[in-house]
Amino acid sequence: MEDKCCCNGNLTEAKEVVAEIGGTKDRIIPLLQEIQRRRGYLAEDLVNAVAEVTGIKPAEFFSVGTFYSQFRFTPLGKNIVKMCKGTACFVAGADPLIEAAESYLGIKSGQTTPDGLFTLEIVSCLGCCSLAPVVMINGKVYGKMTRTRLTQLLEEYRK
């Protein structure tokens, strides 16, 4: 039988995480980053189990987790679409692009489509200002984006 904590978290996995990262308070952010790396989001059961292993209260983990924008509490979609809204992209017309993506996918930014295919995010700068406006899909940057090309691209990723 698997080693479970009081709230059904997987203690074996939690021990692995803590062994790898460390279990002191100054390691809370790296611990959360590791949980997110493993599960794609901050799965409550694993956060609780890690809290139990480290002896740090779960509230401290959630307090830190909710503060930083990197952390998410819901699973990601299959394709991650990051719309850059840095200043250069904004000046080059990021807003109409974001609207086009939202209307094509039928979701608002920060959400995942019901079929789990796409997660749409707005990011503040991808640092590719020379290619503005920029969209990043699954880690690949597409520059000089137009609304027509964006919908074509999303169509391709849907397949």
Place this chain on the structure above:
Amino acid sequence: MNTDIIVGLGSCGIASGAQEVYDYFEKNLDTSIALKKTSCIGICFQEPIVEVVAGGVKTVFGKVDVAFAEKILDGVKSGKLPEANRIFEDEGTNSFVGPQVKIALKNCGKIDPENIEDYIATGGYEGIRKALTMTGDQVIDLLKESGLKGRGGAGFLTGQKWAFLKGAKGDKKYLVCNADEGDPGAFMDRAILEGDPHSVVEGMLIGAWATGADEGYIYCRAEYPLALKRLKIAIAEAEKRNLLGKNILGSGKNFVLHVKEGAGAFVCGEETALIASIEGKRGMPHLRPPFPAESGVNSKPTNINNVETYANVPRILVSGAASFNKYSYGQSFGTKVFALAGKVKRVGLVEVPMGLTIREIVEKIGGGSSTGLPLKAVQMGGPAGGCIPESLFDTPIDYASIGATGAIMGSGGMIVMDSSSCMVDVAKYFLQFTQAESCGKCTFCRIGTKRMMEILERITQGQGTMEDLALLEELADVVGKSSLCGLGQLAPNPVKTTLRYFKDEYIAHIKDKKCPAGVCKSLITIDIEKDKCKGCTACSKACPVQAITGSVKKPHVIDPAKCVRCKMCIEKCKFGAIRVI
């Protein structure tokens, strides 16, 4: 004959397709040709960039795709390189490079950042060797003499800051590098970390020697995976050579360096918030004093500088204070790196001597407007900075002169805007950013920016009043005065500067219900000019709400009640017949 092919693999180069070009060479090269990689050389508008060094002659090609890479390879084999795409034979590139002086970016785009040998071959780690022959005070005095100021934006004298840490009581001291570059539209620090990570490591090492710190952190945002990777490689290589760790180079000096990944919070650029984040807490700032030099990481004395500041240090040690402060304007010395972007012909990473004017950067280096529309302003300093109007483009790059305009030198974002940018919309954009990033600790920052945002929304929707404008000015003043940290204190800057220089645009939104730049949707109408419309139907097909009607080869019309002003039709019209009024 030895031939090297060097591909620029910075983030922006990769985004433009440099990885595919590198992969192509890797597959098709024989052993007589060495394939190397380097990082961003800053000439972003020419990416991807490939350099060929054959028999000591260097040829640099721009805008290289796989098809052109094939031509380069044929040229290397036949001894006749292609004539096209040679960027240094292009007048534009030369005007871009000409006025620049590279100190912080000296190695970027020239060395392989993942190879410590390359760094050492350019004089790397000579700075620390020299520092080890000096006392801490002598190093600090040299830095003071150079006039180097914090390049993160605040512009505090670096030597002075180091002296505070050296003078602090306690046997445990920390040195921190702020690499949490969060300003949207800024990528200077990323370019240094990706292109020359050892310069930052060495700068910190010199700082550790001068101040007595024995442990350090580089706090880098997680959104920069390539920078993080290269930093970790650099630290591991430096450790292997006893440039980090215990008894460095036999000097008895210990210095351990860690990389800490940020988790996405703009406020962590503020030093007290950054320290909280290093300690694993929510990144919320606290009141100063105590300053970090007294009580920082784990309540121990701590010094924080940004990436560009540290990168300058080894160069000052090696070449002396005079080689740095010979570039000066008023009380500003050396150079400053800017990420030049927006509506200019040539965008990229530029390093200019103090005293060069904004106009020289925008017009000479940047090549002027990319759209043909007149330029209106540059935005400097990101969300904490402000918009400097075209009439003040002769302002020199100098902390005091830029500060006098209401903007700030900032960390180096420089976004050029033309007449198609609505300044009210721009102010709203930056305020939206700081409002979302406010940590919530101070009431005025948390709620005041929210109220300012609501006023700006009313104005851009045509529902603003002149009383709103007065309230906006009052709020901007109060929020700045009543916030604890830089984020809140400077959050009103974009609003303040646009109110100062572009008040007529605010008034046009309020009184005339017009957006002069044609941006704010509630205040514009899209119209088809009958004489120019050929009735090609492209617009009506593109319209997402079927607001455009008309028969083939007859002028079309837009129903303003249905139109959502998405401007899709303008994008599609080949005859320039659709306009914003």
